[in-house]
Amino acid sequence: MTFHIEIVPLLSLVAGIAILIVPKLLNYIVAIYLIALGVLGLLGHGF
Template sequence: MVNITIANPLISLIAGILILVIPRLLNYIVAIYLIVIGLLGLFGGHLR
């Protein structure tokens, strides 16, 4: 599993670049991010 401390800034950087290039992606990126964070919050402790 990728270390969370490395993954979050990297995902944020990639998302920021994509939003600058294609602003319409903002809705999808935010939605996917919120879904992933929600799932990690709910099931993160149970996946180990």
């Protein structure tokens, strides 16, 4: 049995939980999320 985990939904879930726990992290989490999406897009890993 093989599990295939998508990176974007996993990042979204982790970011959402972190924002709920520590709302002051919102700016950092959004910035890191956007940078991660950009890097993955440039490397050709489609979503």
